[in-house]
Structures are given as C-alpha cells and as structure tokens.
Amino acid sequence: MKKRYKVFLFFLATAILGVAATLAYASTRFPIRHIEIIEANAGELDVSLILAIIMAESSFDVNAQSHAGAQGLMQLMPPTAQDMAERMGKADFMHYHIWRPETNIAIGTFYLNWLYARYSGNIDLMLAAYNAGLGRVDRWLADPEFSQDGISLDAIPFPETYNYLNRIRTFQWIYRVLLAMPWN
Numbered sequence: 001m002k003k004r005y006k007v008f009l010f011f012l013a014t015a016i017l018g019v020a021a022t023l024a025y026a027s028t029r030f031p032i033r034h035i036e037i038i039e040a041n042a043g044e045l046d047v048s049l050i051l052a053i054i055m056a057e058s059s060f061d062v063n064a065q066s067h068a069g070a071q072g073l074m075q076l077m078p079p080t081a082q083d084m085a086e087r088m089g090k091a092d093f094m095h096y097h098i099w100r101p102e103t104n105i106a107i108g109t110f111y112l113n114w115l116y117a118r119y120s121g122n123i124d125l126m127l128a129a130y131n132a133g134l135g136r137v138d139r140w141l142a143d144p145e146f147s148q149d150g151i152s153l154d155a156i157p158f159p160e161t162y163n164y165l166n167r168i169r170t171f172q173w174i175y176r177v178l179l180a181m182p183w184n
Helices: 001-028 037-042 047-056 078-087 094-098 101-119 124-133 134-142 159-178
Strands: none
Touching: 037 101, 047 101, 047 124, 047 159, 078 094, 078 101, 078 159, 094 101, 101 159, 124 134, 134 159
C-alpha cells in the first residue's frame, strides 16, 4: 500500500509541477499590462477580450506600427482614431496622442464598444469589423454567399480575419485563466 501511495504522490507532484510550469509560461507569454486603463475603459466588454485583442494586435508593444499604418497597442488607423476621439468628445485629440497607452486603449475600447453596439452585441461581427473594417463586414452581411440572414456571418471570406477571430478566442480563454489566478 505504501508503494502505491508513493507512486500516486509522485504523479500528483508531477502533474502539479506541470500545471505550474504551464501557468508560468503562459503568464510570461501573455502579459497583463495596463490593466487599470483597460478596466476603466472596458465598457460592455470583458477585460480578457481586450487583453486578447491587444496581445493579437501589438503584443503589448506601445510603439507597434503595421505596414498598413495602424498604430499603438490596439493598432488603430489614424482616421478611425480621429473619428472615435471626436465621438468621445476629445476636442484636444492630436494624432501623436495615439502612442500613449491611456489614449490608445481609451479610443480602441470605445471603438470596440461602438462596434459591439452597432452589431447588436455580436462579438464575432465586432471582431471581424475591427480586423477587416466595418464596410467589408457590412458587405459580407448583405451577401447571401456569406450570410443567410443578414445578421450573422456563415462564412468569413478573408482567411486573415477568420484566423484573427480564432486567435482572439484562444487568447481570451488564456487571459480568463490567468486573470482567475490568485496572484492577479
């Protein structure tokens, strides 16, 4: 009986160490930064979703800039940032403010909440519009090849956008687990 108990303890310890190593790796690979700013601006959206979007967009690099011109943590296009800043009533918004984490996250989350409301709470449509543009998503919704009901997408014709949605879902799940850890 003692030998079985020792074997059980060995496997239990191994499992616990494996979980601990996985969590340690995940918390290194998936940082939680700017959480106070995210929480203050999340609106209707889950904090884990916003963390996942920032991770997918910029890997938390405040100086990130895409080849298309998207900028900062949430990879905002300058015209979109300007439009959303105006909708927010930020009369003093200047283009270079987009590089500040507090401004980028405030405008990015405002835009996400705006898309969320525009698409009646459909997270997939919100994410697709954030990635591919709302004009494209509206065209896809109007096309029976991609949407049978005009309200949701049956297919996403851009592989990049399809993969983006899957990446965000995976990252969000990881962030949900990390945020539930006692050290967070």
